[in-house]
Amino acid sequence: MVGPQDIHKLPEILGKIKNKSLLERKIWETDSKLRPEKIYHQQFYQDKQHAFIVISEGCSNFCSYCVVPYVRGGLRHRKPEDILNEIKTAISHGISKVTLLGQNVNAYREAGVNFAKLLEQVNSLAGLKEIGFFTSHPKDAGQDIFKAIRDLEKLAKTLHLPVQSGADRILKLMNRGYTAKDYLALVDSYRKIVKDGKLTTDVIVGFPTETQEEFEETCALFKKVKFNSAYIFKYSSRPGTEAAKICETLKPEEIEKRHKKILDLQRKISKDLRQ
Ligand code: SF4
DSSP states (O other), X not given: OBOGGGGXXXXXXXHHHTTSOGGGOOOOBOOOSSOOGGGGOOOOOSSSSEEEEEOEEOOOOXXXXXXXXXXXXXXXXXXXXXXXXXXXXXXXXXXXXXXXXXXXXGGOEETTEEHHHHHHHHHTOTTOOEEEEEOOOTTTOOHHHHHHHHHOTTBOSEEEOOOBOSOXXXXXXXXXXXXXXXXXXXXXXXXXXXXXXXXXXXXXXXXXXXXXXXXXXXXXXXXXHOOSEEEEEEOOOOTTSSGGGOOOOOOHHHHHHHHHXXXXXXXXXXXXXXX
């Protein structure tokens, strides 16, 4: 077992087990706090034009259904200069498009540089043509990021803003840190600042104890916002999380029914927008 923070140990581990059966040796490497910077400078690009650039690792939000904070640890940021150097190297290898990655990129803050400022710095790199980022959290997204999307010419005019539910009681149980009203206000602000910007989302249907009325609130939010597209997930329990401790769960057939209903709704919205 090798944890995501320990992948730099793989060559050494493989060397040790080279001539042995895996069954002869137990490997347990999960104690590193941070990947060493060298792991990001391997200069191997699967896609010759596009590179994914990790700006932060882990997450400290503890949404009640999610294992990430337990398995990947708390939020840690890479230094801005390390991120810029990695992108410059990528550009020198022919990369023209980058996607900045983190569980919650909006919360980026390191050495006095916040996410909007980092976007500005990346945008100024010569040779780069397109920038995207993934993913955002509504509690940390704000006008400075929306203005960056509007003003930075290389930044894609799109925002992925996971809502997860349209019902306040469920959002609270999920520990998301915002209400449906907060979310709608954010969407309003985004649309005022980024004219014609695209908006996509994530949603979980069938969270434990979700009532039919609460599910309908999520559908109502979808109708109001009109996302360009959405990743629609059926709730599934993750052992060890807070949500997994809630005994009152929905029947799989009910989750299936709600999933189909909101999927059909979103398909229609997406089609209408495309037309
Ligand atoms: S859902 Fe996203 S923001 Fe919430 S704990 Fe998981 S990784 Fe963090």
